[in-house]
Amino acid sequence: MKLGAFEELVLLAIGALGDDAYGVTIKEILKEKTGKKPSIGALHSALYRLEDKEFVTTHEGGATAERGGRRKKYYQLTSYGIRILEEANELRMAFSRNIPGLNLKTQE
Amino acid sequence: MSPINSHLPKLADKLLQWILPDHMVEFIVGDLEEYFAMRQEKLGLLRARLWLLIDVISVCGSFAFKKIRSNSNYRTMFKYYFKLSWRNMAKQKVYSSIKIGGFALGIAATLLIALFIRDELSFDKHYKNQDQIYRVLNESTHPEHMERWSAFPPPIKPALENEFPEIQSVGRLINFDWFDAGSNQFRPIEEKANIYEEGFVYVDPEMLDILEISMVYGDQSALDNPKSMVISKSKADKYFPNQDPVGKQIILNENDNSIYTIGGVMEDPRTNSFFQFDFLITLKAEEFWEGEQTSWGSWNYSVFVKMKEGGDPRQFEEKLLVIRDDYIVPYNKERGDQRADDMAKYYRYDVQPVGDIHLHSQVTHDNLKHGDIDTVWLFGAVAFFILLLACINFINLSTAKSANRAKEVGMQKVFGSVKSEIVRQFFTEAFLYTMVSFLVAVGIVLVSLPFFNTLADKNLSIPFSEWWLVPLLLAFVLTVSFLSGLYPSFYLAAFRPIQVIKGNLSRGAKNSKFRGTLVVFQFATSIVLIICTIVTYRQMDFILNKKIGFNKDQVLMIQGASTLGNKAEAFRNELTRLSAIENAAYTSYLPVDGTKRDGNSFWKEGRRKEDKGVGAQKWRVDENYLTTMGTKLVAGRNFSADRASDSTAIIINESMVKEMGFENPIGQKITNSFEPTFHVIGVIEDFHFESFEREVGPLSLAYGSFGSIMAVRFQPGNTDQMLAQVKEVWDEFMPNQSIRYTFMDDSYARMYDQVNRTGKVFTLFAVLAVIVACLGLFALSAFMVEQRGKEISVRKVLGASTTQIFGLLTSNFVKLVLIAVVLALPVGYYMMRSWLSDYKYHVDITWDVYVIAGLVAVFISLITISSESLKAGWMNPVKKLRSE
Numbered sequence: 001m002k003l004g005a006f007e008e009l010v011l012l013a014i015g016a017l018g019d020d021a022y023g024v025t026i027k028e029i030l031k032e033k034t035g036k037k038p039s040i041g042a043l044h045s046a047l048y049r050l051e052d053k054e055f056v057t058t059h060e061g062g063a064t065a066e067r068g069g070r071r072k073k074y075y076q077l078t079s080y081g082i083r084i085l086e087e088a089n090e091l092r093m094a095f096s097r098n099i100p101g102l103n104l105k106t107q108e
Numbered sequence: 109m110s111p112i113n114s115h116l117p118k119l120a121d122k123l124l125q126w127i128l129p130d131h132m133v134e135f136i137v138g139d140l141e142e143y144f145a146m147r148q149e150k151l152g153l154l155r156a157r158l159w160l161l162i163d164v165i166s167v168c169g170s171f172a173f174k175k176i177r178s179n180s181n182y183r184t185m186f187k188y189y190f191k192l193s194w195r196n197m198a199k200q201k202v203y204s205s206i207k208i209g210g211f212a213l214g215i216a217a218t219l220l221i222a223l224f225i226r227d228e229l230s231f232d233k234h235y236k237n238q239d240q241i242y243r244v245l246n247e248s249t250h251p252e253h254m255e256r257w258s259a260f261p262p263p264i265k266p267a268l269e270n271e272f273p274e275i276q277s278v279g280r281l282i283n284f285d286w287f288d289a290g291s292n293q294f295r296p297i298e299e300k301a302n303i304y305e306e307g308f309v310y311v312d313p314e315m316l317d318i319l320e321i322s323m324v325y326g327d328q329s330a331l332d333n334p335k336s337m338v339i340s341k342s343k344a345d346k347y348f349p350n351q352d353p354v355g356k357q358i359i360l361n362e363n364d365n366s367i368y369t370i371g372g373v374m375e376d377p378r379t380n381s382f383f384q385f386d387f388l389i390t391l392k393a394e395e396f397w398e399g400e401q402t403s404w405g406s407w408n409y410s411v412f413v414k415m416k417e418g419g420d421p422r423q424f425e426e427k428l429l430v431i432r433d434d435y436i437v438p439y440n441k442e443r444g445d446q447r448a449d450d451m452a453k454y455y456r457y458d459v460q461p462v463g464d465i466h467l468h469s470q471v472t473h474d475n476l477k478h479g480d481i482d483t484v485w486l487f488g489a490v491a492f493f494i495l496l497l498a499c500i501n502f503i504n505l506s507t508a509k510s511a512n513r514a515k516e517v518g519m520q521k522v523f524g525s526v527k528s529e530i531v532r533q534f535f536t537e538a539f540l541y542t543m544v545s546f547l548v549a550v551g552i553v554l555v556s557l558p559f560f561n562t563l564a565d566k567n568l569s570i571p572f573s574e575w576w577l578v579p580l581l582l583a584f585v586l587t588v589s590f591l592s593g594l595y596p597s598f599y600l601a602a603f604r605p606i607q608v609i610k611g612n613l614s615r616g617a618k619n620s621k622f623r624g625t626l627v628v629f630q631f632a633t634s635i636v637l638i639i640c641t642i643v644t645y646r647q648m649d650f651i652l653n654k655k656i657g658f659n660k661d662q663v664l665m666i667q668g669a670s671t672l673g674n675k676a677e678a679f680r681n682e683l684t685r686l687s688a689i690e691n692a693a694y695t696s697y698l699p700v701d702g703t704k705r706d707g708n709s710f711w712k713e714g715r716r717k718e719d720k721g722v723g724a725q726k727w728r729v730d731e732n733y734l735t736t737m738g739t740k741l742v743a744g745r746n747f748s749a750d751r752a753s754d755s756t757a758i759i760i761n762e763s764m765v766k767e768m769g770f771e772n773p774i775g776q777k778i779t780n781s782f783e784p785t786f787h788v789i790g791v792i793e794d795f796h797f798e799s800f801e802r803e804v805g806p807l808s809l810a811y812g813s814f815g816s817i818m819a820v821r822f823q824p825g826n827t828d829q830m831l832a833q834v835k836e837v838w839d840e841f842m843p844n845q846s847i848r849y850t851f852m853d854d855s856y857a858r859m860y861d862q863v864n865r866t867g868k869v870f871t872l873f874a875v876l877a878v879i880v881a882c883l884g885l886f887a888l889s890a891f892m893v894e895q896r897g898k899e900i901s902v903r904k905v906l907g908a909s910t911t912q913i914f915g916l917l918t919s920n921f922v923k924l925v926l927i928a929v930v931l932a933l934p935v936g937y938y939m940m941r942s943w944l945s946d947y948k949y950h951v952d953i954t955w956d957v958y959v960i961a962g963l964v965a966v967f968i969s970l971i972t973i974s975s976e977s978l979k980a981g982w983m984n985p986v987k988k989l990r991s992e
Contacts, residue, residue, distance in 0.1 A: 023139035024146075040143070041166030044136050048129070048171075060135070066145035068115070070138030 003055075003084055009034070010046045011055060011085055014075045022062075022072040023047070047075065055081035115144050115157075120164045127168050136167060185529070189536035196513075196537065197544075203887060204541075207505050210883040211545035214498025215588070216552035217876050220560050221491035223568045228479045230380045231466030235320050237414065240276070241462040242421055244411040244428070245472060250454040258410040258474035262401045265312065267431055268411070274419035279315035280391060280409040284475040285704050286310075287396055288366050288389055293668050293845060296347055297357040297367065302845040304668055305343070307386035308360075310394065316374075318414045319383060319462075325352045326372025334393035336371035340386040344373045362671050379567055382465045382476050404439040410474060412462075421459045428457040443781075444717035483866075490873050493633050497877060499592040500626045501884035502541065506534075506596035508623065508891045517600055518608035530601035538593025539586070546585050563868050565861070623888065624924050630881040631928035631965055632935070637874035638961040639936030640943075643953060644867035647944065650951045651860050657795025657804075658699060659738030663852035664834065665698065666818040668845065675841055680818065682837050688822050688830040693736040696815035697727035699797035700855040703817060710808070712768065713777035713785050722767045724760075724805065725797070726780065728812030734759075734792065736821045744774045744790030747811045754811050758786035762794050764806035786810065799859060800949045819852070882972045889921060889973035893980040901985035910981035917977040918970065925969045929962040936961070
């Protein structure tokens with residue numbers, strides 16, 4: 001199953017957010033980490049695909065007044081989703097190690 | 109949980125509901141609301157709203173096609189419907205092709221007629237000031253001669269201009285053979301050779317503006333100078349290629365009085381306009397004889413007006429009576445005309461919108477070629493009926509085949525289909541059939557348009573470039589498929605599954621009555637059309653072969669003979685010396701269209717103030733006319749060149765004798781008020797010098813040896829050789845003008861083109877209707893044979909002969925056709941009687957017309973059903989029974 005670049009970012013965001021991953025928070029964290037504002041359409045479209053590919057599960061809840069009484073849809077990584085992320089990361093690392101002079105240290 | 113509040117506009121909300129997958133709408137809209145709340149705090153209401161809008165668009169864009177792609181029953185269902193329909197169609201090739209073929213023929217006929225009607229209706233609808241342009245007509249409401257005519261006396265123009273403030277401008281038009289109007293020998297003054305041209309008219313300079321004629325060279329003032337002329341673009345290209353001909357001079361008929369200067373070039377007239385002229389000669393300062401322009405006595409001018417904006421044509425029409433009361437009646441009274449009183453009573457005016465000239469000018473004498481609104485209606489009705497026949501075929505064939513589909517419907521229902529789904533499936537099928545038929549029909553139209561154009565004397569084409577064409581045709585397809593799918597769909601969908609699957613279906617028997625009715629309708633329509641065809645052909649035959657009082661065969665009309673001038677007599681002598689030539693007469697007046705006419709009023713000498721005049725034609729002919737034309741003298745003698753007194757001699761026809769009330773016509777003196785008194789020297793048999801639509805009227809022949817036509821009677825035999833000889837003689841006399849001739853019988857036949865054309869159109873449609881009906885009948889009979897296959901086999905095993913089987917299978921259908929015959933006869937009779945009543949001289953509808961029509965119908969239907977019936981009769985019964 002393929003994972004697109006933007007889909008990977010969204011998946012990472014969902015994992016990072018833990019229990020609080022829904023449309024608005026995902027968009028906020030993406031904006032914070034990448035510095036770019038994703039379009040809402042693209043985001044939801046990606047979420048829809050991720051759900052369809054079963055990388056995430058969802059549950060509903062948490063209606064608030066500012067949402068006009070509408071519920072939120074919370075996203076959570078599935079074990080399959082986690083594995084897909086690991087595979088993507090591995091692939092990238094395997095490639096990167098072969099590139100001389102590439103700085104692989106990550107800053108904490 | 110229902111939403112509490114919403115900042116989304118209703119429309120946006122609806123859009124999202126429609127586009128987004130159902131399980132995501134709530135959450136996405138929730139997110140949008142949350143963003144809105146956040147932004148409202150940070151950015152303010154206005155910008156938050158703006159962002160909301162952008163987000164909605166962004167979401168919609170991302171999800172636009174998701175719904176259809178993934179989770180749509182519609183798509184799957186329609187795919188399935190189409191697949192099933194297609195398989196059904198492909199499974200039964202003969203049956204499907206009959207269904208499609210019949211349908212396509214019907215649709216093609218409808219399309220052709222629609223094109224025809226569109227063209228007829230489009231005549232003169234293109235003016236910018238459409239509702240300001242009118243033609244003024246005279247109207248006689250006298251019960252004995254109700255008619256309209258377009259010609260007015262010349263002073264009508266100043267009278268209208270001076271007395272009617274609601275009129276912006278007035279223009280007159282002369283469009284019949286009169287002085288230089290009509291046809292002429294034409295040449296630019298610097299050329300040598302004359303070329304025959306038609307389409308000359310006299311017009312007032314104002315007509316360029318009134319009829320919104322657009323100019324290529326020159327402007328709207330092109331006709332303001334006396335003796336100026338405007339020619340059409342194509343004629344300008346012909347005579348003055350690649351140059352601006354304004355200022356060039358041309359001469360007509362080698363006549364020094366007919367030298368004109370070209371003042372401008374106009375665009376070629378559009379084909380869908382009454383105005384089909386190539387040479388416009390100005391009426392500016394033109395006066396045809398002394399006092400003509402101010403006389404209320406010579407009626408030659410058609411009148412067009414452009415009203416001021418907001419002018420009321422009906423009021424204008426009422427006010428126009430002033431012209432009658434102040435000018436025309438007083439003029440006639442003053443001259444002692446007894447008709448003046450009748451005029452005041454039965455004479456009025458009609459203000460006709462320019463757009464009505466083409467289709468609404470029945471019984472109007474204006475020398476223009478018209479369409480006829482009745483023909484448009486008739487064609488429309490025929491198209492409708494043929495389309496109906498095609499739809500009926502579809503319905504009949506679909507329900508007849510229902511038994512084969514019943515199991516399918518039963519299974520679908522058992523598996524949970526509801527009625528509406530099955531109805532939808534059959535509608536899809538109807539649509540598919542219609543669509544395929546329609547494409548075939550467009551193909552047929554493209555192929556047959558040239559033939560149809562010849563038949564209808566039109567120049568039609570499919571308007572592919574119009575934006576409305578595709579939507580219109582699509583709407584047409586949808587309507588037709590709806591109409592033809594309606595009954596079969598509901599009929600088929602109503603099957604009860606248990607019964608069907610048990611095999612208890614009544615096999616369409618209940619429905620056979622309905623089908624029978626439809627077959628009767630189809631054949632009745634076909635038979636009516638067959639009757640129409642026979643009657644129009646008989647009328648045409650009658651017109652062409654009736655004794656018409658002159659011999660139209662073997663007469664050559666050499667046109668343009670007026671340019672011979674004083675060489676005419678020598679030319680005639682030279683011609684008659686040829687062995688193939690019997691006789692030749694020099695005249696302008698012949699009993700076929702396109703030759704000169706001269707209407708006069710005649711009184712007995714000295715009774716002009718006491719009697720009403722007799723309206724009669726006065727033709728100038730020479731002493732050879734009667735022998736050349738083969739017209740019989742019943743009393744008196746012919747003209748003689750040797751008697752000087754014959755210059756005032758006149759020969760009248762029997763109809764005129766009756767009208768004048770002469771007991772002993774020979775020697776009587778008659779006068780037409782402006783020429784010397786004539787004395788009658790002979791009486792001729794009535795001959796048809798006008799169309800068969802009118803009774804033979806009074807006609808008089810006066811002596812004169814001048815004319816534009818040399819009528820030559822030749823002997824039967826080698827026509828080509830005769831023509832070559834005549835041409836040789838002509839070229840000797842007129843080296844600069846090529847000979848132009850027509851045969852009189854051709855010209856005569858051309859007068860009845862309309863009848864001929866109507867006959868051909870009826871034939872075409874009758875054939876189409878019969879084909880469509882027969883296709884249906886064929887499929888029905890094939891179906892019936894299939895249904896009763898086992899019964900027939902059992903009968904054969906038990907000893908039935910082929911004849912008996914044949915009789916059994918055909919008798920039902922023949923019965924239906926006979927009923928159709930009975931129904932069609934009165935309809936056909938009624939229709940044709942009203943058509944024939946337009947002709948003063950016409951054939952009677954005799955009983956054999958019905959017999960022929962009926963026999964044709966029965967015979968054709970028998971042939972149609974017999975192939976299947978015979979097949980059934982000859983079939984080896986074992987084959988059918990073994991498979992049980």
